[in-house]
Amino acid sequence: GQNIDQPTEMTATEGAIVQINCTYQTSGFNGLFWYQQHAGEAPTFLSYNVLDGLEEKGRFSSFLSRSKGYSYLLLKELQMKDSASYLCAVMDSNYQLIWGAGTKLIIKP
Amino acid sequence: IAGITQAPTSQILAAGRRMTLRCTQDMRHNAMYWYRQDLGLGLRLIHYSNTAGTTGKGEVPDGYSVSRANTDDFPLTLASAVPSQTSVYFCASSDSGTGSINEQFFGPGTRLTVL
Numbered sequence: 001g002q003n004i005d006q007p008t009e010m011t012a013t014e015g016a017i018v019q020i021n022c023t024y025q026t027s028g029f030n031g032l033f034w035y036q037q038h039a040g041e042a043p044t045f046l047s048y049n050v051l052d053g054l055e056e057k058g059r060f061s062s063f064l065s066r067s068k069g070y071s072y073l074l075l076k077e078l079q080m081k082d083s084a085s086y087l088c089a090v091m092d093s094n095y096q097l098i099w100g101a102g103t104k105l106i107i108k109p
Numbered sequence: 110i111a112g113i114t115q116a117p118t119s120q121i122l123a124a125g126r127r128m129t130l131r132c133t134q135d136m137r138h139n140a141m142y143w144y145r146q147d148l149g150l151g152l153r154l155i156h157y158s159n160t161a162g163t164t165g166k167g168e169v170p171d172g173y174s175v176s177r178a179n180t181d182d183f184p185l186t187l188a189s190a191v192p193s194q195t196s197v198y199f200c201a202s203s204d205s206g207t208g209s210i211n212e213q214f215f216g217p218g219t220r221l222t223v224l
Contacts (some may be wrong), residue, residue: 042215099151
């Protein structure tokens with residue numbers, strides 16, 4: 001079966017750095033996405049990786065290792081507004097997204 | 110309108126009633142999707158449409174139907190609602206053309222409660 005695993009909840013301090021991991025087993029691979037979802041709102045796109053390595057976008061970076069079925073999202077200089085759920089999703093061989101359950105990130109002052 | 114809209118925002122429905130959730134996008138995206146999101150679970154695909162006139166079943170299609178008469182609209186119908194269909198429903202769209210990463214854009218969601 002297809003499976004995406006990520007931690008249920010993480011806590012970090014304002015101004016710090018946090019890494020959210022995602023491991024996956026899917027039927028085929030056509031890219032990995034990270035989305036941010038604030039409570040009561042819709043998911044919004046953060047990043048996309050299809051080749052191994054690090055993609056940097058401002059305070060957020062995403063890393064992919066296809067051989068290990070592993071990705072992480074790195075958030076730097078954490079701000080209170082970063083408190084949200086972070087969703088990892090893999091596009092499978094049918095070009096459908098398979099979603100993880102999300103990681104709820106709590107930022108403390 | 111800009112982006113993707115859904116209606117209603119929320120709804121309380123008696124079991125056994127028929128309900129249609131509406132979704133409209135103005136981005137001319139060819140692909141559209143319906144998901145449900147339940148606490149502790151990832152987004153689960155209900156139905157999708159790769160282009161106007163075609164639809165397909167996702168992971169959890171039972172009890173739901175869709176139509177795609179044109180590019181912009183993708184309504185989701187619950188023929189006879191049951192309490193297990195209580196959920197938050199998200200509509201999404203993407204440009205799945207050549208050169209696109211197929212990023213999905215989401216509507217604001219419909220919170221549905223079936224009693």
